[in-house]
Amino acid sequence: MPPVFRFAPSPNGFLHLGHAYSALLNFDRARQTGGRLLLRIEDIDAARCRPDYETAIYEDLAWLGIAWETPVRRQSEHLADYHAALEKLSALRLLYPAFESRAEIAKLVAAREAGGPWPRDPDGAPLYPGDAKSLSADERTRLIASGVPYALRLDMAAACRRAAGLSWNELGEGPDGERGIVPARPEAWGDVILGRKETPTSYHLSVVVDDALQGVSEIVRGQDLFYATSVHRLLQVLLGLPEPAYRHHRLIRDEAGRKLSKSSRSTGLRELRAAGVTPAVIRQLVGLG
Ligand code: GLU
Numbered sequence: 001m002p003p004v005f006r007f008a009p010s011p012n013g014f015l016h017l018g019h020a021y022s023a024l025l026n027f028d029r030a031r032q033t034g035g036r037l038l039l040r041i042e043d044i045d046a047a048r049c050r051p052d053y054e055t056a057i058y059e060d061l062a063w064l065g066i067a068w069e070t071p072v073r074r075q076s077e078h079l080a081d082y083h084a085a086l087e088k089l090s091a092l093r094l095l096y097p098a099f100e101s102r103a104e105i106a107k108l109v110a111a112r113e114a115g116g117p118w119p120r121d122p123d124g125a126p127l128y129p130g131d132a133k134s135l136s137a138d139e140r141t142r143l144i145a146s147g148v149p150y151a152l153r154l155d156m157a158a159a160c161r162r163a164a165g166l167s168w169n170e171l172g173e174g175p176d177g178e179r180g181i182v183p184a185r186p187e188a189w190g191d192v193i194l195g196r197k198e199t200p201t202s203y204h205l206s207v208v209v210d211d212a213l214q215g216v217s218e219i220v221r222g223q224d225l226f227y228a229t230s231v232h233r234l235l236q237v238l239l240g241l242p243e244p245a246y247r248h249h250r251l252i253r254d255e256a257g258r259k260l261s262k263s264s265r266s267t268g269l270r271e272l273r274a275a276g277v278t279p280a281v282i283r284q285l286v287g288l289g
Contacts, residue, residue: 003035003217007061007068008207010042011053013262015060015269018222018252021286025249026220027066028288038214039068043076044201060269064279073214075206082201085209085239086152086194094159094238095194097150098132099143105129119190122227127190128153149198153191160187163237166230171218172247174226184230192231204231212241220247224259252286 007023009015015023030037041057043049054074061068089095100108108129112118119127133155135143144150166184173179194205201209211219226248236243251259252267260267272282283289 001217003030003033004038004215005030005035005218005220006038006040006211006214006216007066008040008042008210008221009057010045010048011050011057012045012048013053014056016252016260016262016264016267017269017272017282017286018260018267020060020064020269020282021252021288022220022222022249023061023066024064024283024286024288025247029218029220029247035218037066037068038216039072040210040214041072041074042203042206043074044079044199044203044206046076046199049076056270060273063269063273064282073210075201075210078206078210079200081209081213082195082206085205085235086200088239089154089194090152092162092238094155094162095152096133096135096155096191097140097144098128098130098153098191098193099148099150100130100132101149121189133191149196151193151197152195154194156187156189156191159234159238163234166233166237168229168233168243169245170248171245172220172249173223174248175223178226182229184233185227186230186234188227189231194235204228204235208232208235208239208241211244212236212239216244218245218247220249222251223248224251 005026007026009019027037029035039061041054043054086095105128109118109126112129118129121127132153166186167181168184170179170182174182192202192204194202196202229246233243254260254264254267265271269282280289
């Protein structure tokens, strides 16, 4: 079976040089290995994603000379698949509803931090400080019936008991030079949110479900997602999904060494194209020339 690669941007801004690097690496790997390249539009965040950004993704990738298979998978059209995965985790008793608002969580964190440092996840966000896990079944039913919004959180301790000793095969490199068989540490993320009352999925859940449904065998993506791979491996095992290989790549940075953002105009592909930069020069700029 030929290897399957994917580029999976979110249409919440215009693509920049960092996206070009990731997309070109995927495209080149697919060509070198006789593999397939899929494009997936990760548009579950309805408040931030826009159709014009999606159109721009197709235009910019085609301009770079990248070809991908159709149809493109758009996550917003597959909520039933993610819902089914949540049901599976719920049947394993690994999910619980947490009813605190963002503001309430911030207050709880501040209260905990008053007593000393409170742990943060690898992205720097405080771990969930609440105790919704210990609400009684009656209390949960009452709160859900009252219509309060809630998030579905993974009971990380219980999940790690079911799937201990996980690792993944890193073909690229982590931020600290990690490569080869890397031990997974999903507990560093605490009780992550996997769905919400109004959106029955999350980045972690949909990426894992889609990579499996699309048969992706090698995931080529930026090092900013290296540590999230621990959560992805855990979900793959809990859901009985196959294990892909991972190839995390260095991030393209601006002159000041900062990670590129979708709003930084000087590195936007549209701006570069308007300034007369060619796709061949884009390759050189990201070190693939
Ligand atoms: N949609 C994610 C992003 O734009 C990438 C997901 C992934 O490659 O796993 O950052």
